[in-house]
Amino acid sequence: MENFNFYSPTEFVFGKDTEMDCGKYVKKHGGSKVLIHYGSSSAVKSGLLDRVKKSLEESNIAYVCLGGVKPNPRDTLIYEGIELCRKENVDFILSVGGGSCIDSSKGIALGVPYDGDFWDFYGTGKVVEKALPIGTVLTIAAAGSEGSPGSVVTKEEGMLKRDVGSDLLRPKFSILNPALTQTLPAYQTACGATDIMAHVFERYFTNSTEVEITDRLCEAVLLTMIKETPRVIADPDNYQARANIMWAGTVAHNDIVGVGRSQDWNSHGIEHELSGLYDCAHGAGLAVIMPAWMEFVYKHNVMRFAQMAVRIWGCEMNFENPEDTALKGIRCFRTFLRNIGMPINFKELGAKEEDIPTLVEKFGLGDGKTGGFVSLSSDDVAEIYRIAAKASL
């Protein structure tokens, strides 16, 4: 176990009807003039936005609104949000939506008090020194952004997807009402579940040894997802299964299951080029990339993949041939993804094998290497795209 800092000061307010209290929590965390930032018209149609506004009004909190966040949120809307916040003297941002909406809110939050271009912070490691406080009302269990320090944004020019992380971007509060996710179509629900599982796998595959506590916590989240996801796909109105997935999604990414160990994150990076280029759902891209990444790297630590197979997928250990067990685990993962309706190869995702050189080029590794579990070159990344392109059960 390695030294670490863990600081997750977000107040999580979980359960039925909790969005009715968002005004109270904005007030508690110091907001007096709010930007309500939201995405599609579904928040309007469902009446959620009206409930949020009503709650703010009951707490005598003024607000302005900015909708239109798209999946893979764009820099263009963030510039608009920053300008609006400055003009209206907004001191608190309330995100009403899923991970894209929260990530867009975080972009605005760090951009408002910054003199230069907010994009300076994305993909550069530049340290965030100030940001407006954020609250969230979550409508999709997936990104974990409701409890994480991260934000991923796409620059429209060139469709570049880049990220930033800072404890200043952790929401002050997050309202998690599982019932709000019940209207989500099966495909998006499955994309969210895949994203949650990927967040754990990025932490699970580590070169740190003697990390039993975080190994077991990772496995706890994955076992939950394996049980609950098919239940939700079969019965979208299952509040309890939605609730388990929602809290699993937060725990998966606020880093409590990942502290004190090296993490990988190559699958996310490799996927980002897919959703950047094709504007597909991030979770769907991960369903295609992550098992391919596993197939490419498993020989680096066969026993860790055998552990995944046995502890997470319930495979019997083949003590004479652990590699056989390791490969079985990866097959179980891909089969699970197919069963919940995810694409497992380029064709099913809508990606093209002939674009691989472009994807590798945009990944931007050049002659360098990257990754916490296995360090990959551009050639390795190309090979993972090729495995992903052709994958089948």
Added chain:
Amino acid sequence: MENFNFYSPTEFVFGKDTEMDCGKYVKKHGGSKVLIHYGSSSAVKSGLLDRVKKSLEESNIAYVCLGGVKPNPRDTLIYEGIELCRKENVDFILSVGGGSCIDSSKGIALGVPYDGDFWDFYGTGKVVEKALPIGTVLTIAAAGSEGSPGSVVTKEEGMLKRDVGSDLLRPKFSILNPALTQTLPAYQTACGATDIMAHVFERYFTNSTEVEITDRLCEAVLLTMIKETPRVIADPDNYQARANIMWAGTVAHNDIVGVGRSQDWNSHGIEHELSGLYDCAHGAGLAVIMPAWMEFVYKHNVMRFAQMAVRIWGCEMNFENPEDTALKGIRCFRTFLRNIGMPINFKELGAKEEDIPTLVEKFGLGDGKTGGFVSLSSDDVAEIYRIAAKASL
């Protein structure tokens, strides 16, 4: 899963040599004049106290000291601490020690800004409205007080052990250096491990259904303790095993594994009378009480105890007779406790069967009932003491 709030804003600073930075963290969290509160002479002899003072001096933070915290911390020292803090205008309390020291610090923290008697808050449900901020340098993995809102204190007059809880009592930061626990004798180490496991079991035995995520997280912590505790008992200098136990201890009690479900806490209450009366270690008392409590209540939900047996203790499920599996699990727990050197009955603990009426009397239930999993009467509590008195493997 039930509605819940989860707010754990403590900054955890984990790993080797982290106590050298405590001055920095006091400063970051607003302290300028500190009470260093500590326990036995071991913190002095080991040089830890000197390192803490040096770190404060390097950050130009003034301090006064108050040592002498005993296990099962007493009200008398808290009164002394409150007076000292008022006289010296202390604005931050730094606890250097284990759970008793932190709990004593919390008593002082809530007492300083309060006009009346600090004891008013203990065991009464009176709401804490103000408290000095606290930081901790933890030396024993056990109580979880480094990340919890709770404090348990013993009133010397009558040896009454009572508790209080408030988010205001959650430490601002906690410094967790597993190496500081390496000097702890095997018996105290095992007491700490038992306490950690008990914190999880109090949450695991619930009447809430559909709580897969927290069930699995509970099991993750328990599986870790079952693996790591015997390693530490066999090899006290094993830093990695100490590290896994230390983080498990925090996760076990900051409530991330217990949210959204009913919890029990009768074993803790029933034990408190033992350590109150005999001044024995809380963990040792739990080793005697908790399996006895399990034997008394398991019929309330045989399948939950079978789940414990299978998932936590690795028992084979007896599908024809789940009760057999449930009882096997409880036996595994008691055998584990004996193997790590814990007492399993009154005699081994130094308690007396003839004191049972006194213990029940002090428990103070009268004609009432208490408990989240099974509601117990005074007669039930007496029966649990009797089972505990006579227990054997």
